[in-house]
Amino acid sequence: xxxxxxxxxxxxxxxxxxxxxxxxxxxxxxxxxxxxxxxxxxxxxxxxxxxxxxxxxxxxxxxxxxxxxxxxxxxxxxxxxxxxxxxxxxxxxxxxxxxxxxxxxxxxxxxx
Amino acid sequence: xxxxxxxxxxxxxxxxxxxxxxxxxxxxxxxxxxxxxxxxxxxxxxxxxxxxxxxxxxxxxxxxxxxxxxxxxxxxxxxxxxxxxxxxxxxxxxxxxxxxxxxxxxxxxxxxxx
Numbered sequence: 445x446x447x448x449x450x451x452x453x454x455x456x457x458x459x460x461x462x463x464x465x466x467x468x469x470x471x472x473x474x475x476x477x478x479x480x481x482x483x484x485x486x487x488x489x490x491x492x493x494x495x496x497x498x499x500x501x502x503x504x505x506x507x508x509x510x511x512x513x514x515x516x517x518x519x520x521x522x523x524x525x526x527x528x529x530x531x532x533x534x535x536x537x538x539x540x541x542x543x544x545x546x547x548x549x550x551x552x553x554x555x556x
Numbered sequence: 557x558x559x560x561x562x563x564x565x566x567x568x569x570x571x572x573x574x575x576x577x578x579x580x581x582x583x584x585x586x587x588x589x590x591x592x593x594x595x596x597x598x599x600x601x602x603x604x605x606x607x608x609x610x611x612x613x614x615x616x617x618x619x620x621x622x623x624x625x626x627x628x629x630x631x632x633x634x635x636x637x638x639x640x641x642x643x644x645x646x647x648x649x650x651x652x653x654x655x656x657x658x659x660x661x662x663x664x665x666x667x668x669x670x
């Protein structure tokens with residue numbers, strides 16, 4: 445079945461460091477891929493998405509490219525801030541559009 | 557505009573009891589989904605409803621049921637509660653049920669089963 449595997453945390457970085465959170469997926473058909481973020485005490489919010497191969501999603505300085513050949517959707521940011529501290533979830537939406545599959549989440553802490 | 561609203565935000569039940577969780581989607585959204593998030597894990601799909609019809613069901617026992625009303629709000633019901641049902645229950649809405657549609661999540665109902 446469809447599934448998402450993402451890099452385990454927790455991840456601790458200094459402010460202005462480069463961030464990569466790895467995400468790979470297994471899917472039949474043509475899924476859409478998403479990154480959601482959960483700030484402390486808040487619900488999940490969409491960070492970015494890509495709906496077909498080679499699409500790049502971007503938002504708030506974060507980027508991820510839908511790589512069909514490597515079945516990956518790695519999240520990157522060139523310079524993290526303290527306010528980026530949160531839990532990040534990689535997710536795919538299956539070809540039927542009925543169900544999202546989430547990874548286990550990666551906790552990021554950015555220290556000044 | 558109001559986001560997805562869920563009630564109650566927190567509740568405590570004992571084993572064997574029944575619980576009803578409620579969700580109001582974003583205005584104009586016709587699809588509602590329910591997810592269970594156990595501490596330290598990603599959300600797990602329970603149900604999706606679109607235009608009041610069940611469109612998908614995850615790998616959860618029959619103790620879990622849901623419905624969507626004509627105004628697109630939704631209820632999740634869990635019978636015969638077990639300790640393992642303790643989790644954050646998330647409701648999410650989307651405008652369509654298509655593959656590209658993103659989910660908009662509420663802040664969840666945290667259920668503790670004692």
